[in-house]
Amino acid sequence: MIRIKSKDLLPDFKFSPAVDQVGIEERTARFQTRSIKSETKVVGLKKVLNMIDLTTLEGKDTPGKVKQMCYKAQHLHDSIPDLPSTAAVCVYPSMVSLAKAELIGSGVKVASVSTAFPSGQAPMEVKIGDTKFAVDQGADEIDMVISRGRFHTGDYNFVFDEIAAIKEACGKARLKVILETGELGTLDKVRRASDIAMYAGADFIKTSTGKISVAATMPVTLVMLEAIKDYYYKTGIMIGMKPAGGISKAKLALHYLVMVRETLGDAWLTNEWFRFGASSLANDVLMQLVKQETGAYQSADYFSID
Amino acid sequence: MAKKKQIEVDLNSGWAYAPAPESKGHIKIKPQYNQFIGGKFVKPSNGKYFDTINPANSEKLSSIALGNAKDVDKAVRAARKAYSEVWSKLSGKERGKYIFRIARLIQERAREFSVIESLDGGKTIRESRDVDVPLAANHFFYYAGWADKLEYAFPNKRPTSLGVAGQIIPWNFPLLMAAWKIAPALAAGNTVVLKPAETTSLTALKLAELIKDSGLPDGVVNIVTGFGDTGAAIVNHPDVNKVAFTGSTGVGKIIQRAIAGTNKKCTLELGGKAANIIFEDASINQAVEGIVNGIYFNQGHVCCAGSRLFVQESVYEEVIRKLKDRMNTLIVGDPMDKNTDIGAINSKEQLDIINKYIKIGQQEGAEFYQPACKLPQKGNWCPPTLFTNVSQSSRITQEEIFGPVLAVQTFRTVDEVIAKANNTPYGLSAGIWTDKGAKIFNMTTKMRAGVVWANTYNKFDPTSPFGGYKESGFGREGGLHGLSAYLNLN
Numbered sequence: 179m180i181r182i183k184s185k186d187l188l189p190d191f192k193f194s195p196a197v198d199q200v201g202i203e204e205r206t207a208r209f210q211t212r213s214i215k216s217e218t219k220v221v222g223l224k225k226v227l228n229m230i231d232l233t234t235l236e237g238k239d240t241p242g243k244v245k246q247m248c249y250k251a252q253h254l255h256d257s258i259p260d261l262p263s264t265a266a267v268c269v270y271p272s273m274v275s276l277a278k279a280e281l282i283g284s285g286v287k288v289a290s291v292s293t294a295f296p297s298g299q300a301p302m303e304v305k306i307g308d309t310k311f312a313v314d315q316g317a318d319e320i321d322m323v324i325s326r327g328r329f330h331t332g333d334y335n336f337v338f339d340e341i342a343a344i345k346e347a348c349g350k351a352r353l354k355v356i357l358e359t360g361e362l363g364t365l366d367k368v369r370r371a372s373d374i375a376m377y378a379g380a381d382f383i384k385t386s387t388g389k390i391s392v393a394a395t396m397p398v399t400l401v402m403l404e405a406i407k408d409y410y411y412k413t414g415i416m417i418g419m420k421p422a423g424g425i426s427k428a429k430l431a432l433h434y435l436v437m438v439r440e441t442l443g444d445a446w447l448t449n450e451w452f453r454f455g456a457s458s459l460a461n462d463v464l465m466q467l468v469k470q471e472t473g474a475y476q477s478a479d480y481f482s483i484d
Numbered sequence: 485m486a487k488k489k490q491i492e493v494d495l496n497s498g499w500a501y502a503p504a505p506e507s508k509g510h511i512k513i514k515p516q517y518n519q520f521i522g523g524k525f526v527k528p529s530n531g532k533y534f535d536t537i538n539p540a541n542s543e544k545l546s547s548i549a550l551g552n553a554k555d556v557d558k559a560v561r562a563a564r565k566a567y568s569e570v571w572s573k574l575s576g577k578e579r580g581k582y583i584f585r586i587a588r589l590i591q592e593r594a595r596e597f598s599v600i601e602s603l604d605g606g607k608t609i610r611e612s613r614d615v616d617v618p619l620a621a622n623h624f625f626y627y628a629g630w631a632d633k634l635e636y637a638f639p640n641k642r643p644t645s646l647g648v649a650g651q652i653i654p655w656n657f658p659l660l661m662a663a664w665k666i667a668p669a670l671a672a673g674n675t676v677v678l679k680p681a682e683t684t685s686l687t688a689l690k691l692a693e694l695i696k697d698s699g700l701p702d703g704v705v706n707i708v709t710g711f712g713d714t715g716a717a718i719v720n721h722p723d724v725n726k727v728a729f730t731g732s733t734g735v736g737k738i739i740q741r742a743i744a745g746t747n748k749k750c751t752l753e754l755g756g757k758a759a760n761i762i763f764e765d766a767s768i769n770q771a772v773e774g775i776v777n778g779i780y781f782n783q784g785h786v787c788c789a790g791s792r793l794f795v796q797e798s799v800y801e802e803v804i805r806k807l808k809d810r811m812n813t814l815i816v817g818d819p820m821d822k823n824t825d826i827g828a829i830n831s832k833e834q835l836d837i838i839n840k841y842i843k844i845g846q847q848e849g850a851e852f853y854q855p856a857c858k859l860p861q862k863g864n865w866c867p868p869t870l871f872t873n874v875s876q877s878s879r880i881t882q883e884e885i886f887g888p889v890l891a892v893q894t895f896r897t898v899d900e901v902i903a904k905a906n907n908t909p910y911g912l913s914a915g916i917w918t919d920k921g922a923k924i925f926n927m928t929t930k931m932r933a934g935v936v937w938a939n940t941y942n943k944f945d946p947t948s949p950f951g952g953y954k955e956s957g958f959g960r961e962g963g964l965h966g967l968s969a970y971l972n973l974n
Contacts, residue, residue: 196919198939201770211610213504213822221499404769407493411805414491435499440813444498 188377191334194370195408197401202365206396209437219432220470223463226431227254228262229449231289231420233457234269235296235388244273246484248280255464255481258471264460265449266319270295271312278316289319289354293344296358296387298323302340309347320344321354323387326361329371337371338378345379354382354420354453357402360392365401372405382418388455393423396437403441410442419446422455428466431459495812496856504822506609511596513603513686516547519555519709520692522562523702529554534710536685539606540819540828540863548685551708556677556717559706563648563675564723566703571675572645576632583631583670585698587624590617590663593694597687601659602819604686606828606864607782609820619944620663623962626946627667630967634672637964641973645673646749647725649970650718653688654731655681655830656785656886662688664961665728666705667946672970674726677706677718681731683831685709716742724748726970730787733884733910733955751959751969753787753951755884756912758933759905760790760941761895764798766917770939772806775890778915778941780814780868783826784888785834787956788913790941792881793892794901800894804872811868812855826888829864838866838887845871845880850891876904884910898926906932911953915941934960 214222232251234243244267251264266287269277277288290312294300300308309320322344328336345353355375359368375383383402386393399421406417419438425431431454438446446452461481469475516533518525533547549555571579590597594617601612634643649669653661658680669676680688692707708714712735719727719742726749729739733754743750760778762771778790795803819827829835846852850871859865869889874881881891895901905914914933916924924938934952937943944950949965951957959969 195769196765196767198767198770198919200940201767201773204940205770205773211614211822212501215502215504218500218502225499410493411491439499440495443493443495445494447499 189373191370191374194366194373197365197369199365199397202397202400206400206437209396209440210433212433212436214432214436220467222432222435223428223467223470224262225435225447226428226454226463227460228265229453230264230460231266231268231422231453231455232264232460233267233388233422233455235291239270239273241273241276243484244269244276245280248277248286250460250482250484251281251286252284254460255468258464258467261467265453268321268455271308271315271317274312274315274317287318288316289321290315290317291321291323291387293322295321295323296389298325299327302343305340306343306347309344313347313349313351317351319352319354320348321356321384323356323358324371324375326358329362329367334370334374338374341375341378341380352381353379354384354418355380356384356387356422358387358390359385359398360390365397368398368401369405372402373409376405376409376417380417382420382453384420384422384455386421386423386455388423394421394425394455396433399434400437400441403438407442416445416451418451418453420453420455425454425456426458426462428459428463431463493809495809501815501823503818505818506599506602506820506822508599508603508820511599513546513600517549517685517689517709519549519551519559520689520696520705520707521555521559522565522706523696525692526558528552529558534682536604536683537831538603539683539830540860542862542864545604546686548682548689548709551679551710551714553717555708556714556721559677559708560648560650560718560721560723562703563677563706566701567647567675570701571704572673576634576673579670579673580628580631582698582700583624583628583667586695586700587621587628589694589698590621590624594618594621597659597690599820600690601687602827605655605658605684606819606830608824608827609822610824611782616657616660619946620660623660623663623667623946627671627967631671634967634971637967638971638973643672643971643973646970646972647674648723649674649676649726649728650721650724651676651678651728652715652718652731653678653680655684656782656787658684659687659691661730662691664730664966668961668966669970670704672967674970675704677708677724679708679710679715679718682709682711719743726750728969729753736957749969751951751961752957753959753961754912754955754957755910756787756789756952756956757792757882757884757908757910758788758790758913758915759792759794759901759931760915761794761901761905761917761927762796762799762803763916763918763920763923764796765919765923766799767919767939768799768802768806771917772803772810774915774917774939774941775807776810776814779890780826780888781942783829783866785830785886786942788935788942789886790913790915791885791890792905793890794895794905795892797894797896804892807870808853808855811870814855814857814868816857816865816867817860826868829866829887832864834886835864835866838885838889841880841883841885841887841889842869845874845878845889845891848874848878848880850874850878850880876907882908898923902927902930909955912951912956913937
């Protein structure tokens with residue numbers, strides 16, 4: 179007879195904890211009433227810069243574009259001394275080796291999307307191949323998408339097994355699992371998908387591909403942060419969080435930090451555990467930092483777009 | 485086996501918020517305030533004044549007229565005169581115009597009112613700015629709309645006004661309670677003599693200035709200031725037709741005795757010891773937020789505060805752990821700082837009462853918890869407080885504390901928690917947290933409480949009636965029910 183201890187069993191994901199949407203929205207509104215001033219603001223803005231995964235994920239990406247972005251990741255605005263670099267650049271697998279070469283010695287990580295990003299509608303072998311290719315090219319981090327179609331049909335085992343297989347293919351690379359919350363429909367499903375991803379081996383859970391209209395929102399992110407906290411309490415394992423898409427203003431980014439601080443605590447306020455997936459956020463943060471220093475807002479033309 | 489490392493999150497250090505004080509430069513507080521009688525600010529007949537104190541630093545803000553029975557008599561005469569000569573003769577449409585004007589003026593001067601409310605009462609600027617003042621304006625807006633529609637509000641009745649309403653309000657929501665009382669009274673066609681609580685007279689007197697600016701006919705609203713005996717003079721005045729009181733159950737009983745045998749109408753909104761009930765199928769994270777809003781909102785100075793927490797035993801540990809986490813993120817301190825979650829206790833007297841109950845709780849053997857927080861040197865402060873392992877028979881579960889002190893009990897079945905929740909002389913409000921709709925409806929029919937919130941707590945709206953069962957009082961404020969309390973319906 180096989181004896182299985184109940185503590186070793188996976189939870190039944192159909193019974194992920196319920197989420198109350200009204201309550202979540204109220205709580206996120208409350209985070210936005212926090213007033214972030216002076217030194218707190220400067221420290222916070224620099225943290226934000228250091229948490230950005232500077233991203234280009236377009237069909238028209240070229241080595242030229244990626245090279246420029248890699249330079250920007252290391253030199254955000256050289257006229258301000260002591261600025262951090264971004265956490266990572268995020269590119270398609272075909273650009274990984276180039277980005278890796280450009281970023282040598284900088285400490286900026288290379289993240290690659292994979293698993294037939296953004297739709298994830300490809301056979302498992304293709305997805306594993308896609309992932310292995312990116313890792314072989316030198317990717318430090320893999321951003322995969324879950325199979326939302328299978329998730330909606332209730333095939334949670336498939337979604338779980340797929341994440342676990344990709345995790346295996348990642349080797350030493352850290353795995354970020356994109357839930358594409360804009361396609362999940364309810365916060366209860368966001369919670370369920372978060373639980374599946376964490377138990378299947380995600381190092382990070384991530385909201386969105388940035389390819390559909392509703393990307394990261396504070397309510398969705400809060401649900402995921404709460405899932406991370408519950409998982410941490412249960413296992414002692416920290417999981418990272420990455421809201422992606424739709425965060426382009428410094429003020430909003432600071433409110434995300436407030437939300438992380440008051441939900442998971444200061445330990446998560448580093449780029450090891452929290453990232454912003456964003457392409458235009460950096461410049462708004464830079465503009466705010468310059469304003470803190472000089473007292474005046476500068477024209478957007480003073481900040482490089484790439 | 486080696487002792488397992490406790491897994492916890494640190495919510496209290498690292499990136500901390502710099503002070504974000506609301507500016508006070510734009511407000512004016514006069515060194516002395518007189519009473520508002522017959523459209524004029526008049527000195528108290530005995531020439532005496534008392535101090536009003538900022539509870540956050542114990543500094544004097546201003547002197548307030550100490551009204552006595554003579555002043556009250558003057559105010560009631562002014563109200564009677566305004567009633568019979570002007571206000572009762574105006575059409576509902578004209579009355580409505582004045583009330584709308586008051587509502588708009590409150591909105592225009594919202595910042596000023598918020599700042600003074602926080603200075604005088606100790607509540608956080610976040611709450612006075614986001615809750616008290618906008619809600620006060622909304623009450624005037626709402627009742628302004630009813631003023632010319634009374635026949636439609638009560639079909640087949642002939643609604644007529646009562647006359648002079650004597651109104652006595654508490655210190656926990658000074659401006660908001662004034663709005664709850666004045667707006668329906670005026671809409672129904674009555675005139676008013678109102679007394680604010682002695683520790684928080686300022687916004688009522690500022691409201692008097694605003695009412696004067698609005699051009700409301702003299703004597704329609706009169707405001708007298710002072711202590712309990714001033715209030716007693718209003719209750720006992722023979723020419724008052726209606727008494728409306730919000731405050732303690734003790735005083736409510738005195739008032740009822742005093743008006744027994746008269747034909748004064750009466751509504752009382754008194755104390756509470758509300759049950760906030762968390763079922764195992766609730767959204768626990770949001771329920772924790774609701775517990776915090778239920779008991780720590782306005783320093784727990786809320787008659788409908790969810791001061792008795794009932795947690796189903798299967799989720800007890802999770803709830804308490806998360807509640808303690810959340811308590812660690814609460815910022816206690818300067819009410820004028822926009823980031824403060826819990827402000828100053830309204831008065832030294834109230835702080836003494838709260839501390840007395842905290843001592844009782846500890847003596848009763850309950851487990852005591854307060855998060856580590858730095859409190860300012862001066863002023864009246866009480867950190868958010870949690871008592872677990874309390875019994876139904878503990879004094880801290882039976883008596884109203886009116887402070888940020890939560891008593892937690894566990895339960896096993898629905899029947900058990902209903903019985904325990906109703907086992908109190910109070911019955912003002914209750915909270916229920918479950919993901920199951922059927923459970924909510926079952927519970928709401930069985931809770932003997934005037935307001936039952938489901939999956940939320942401390943939500944107020946002018947359209948929604950508010951009031952209690954049993955020793956929490958009678959009569960309703962807000963909505964049509966609140967309007968009918970100021971009308972004869974024949």
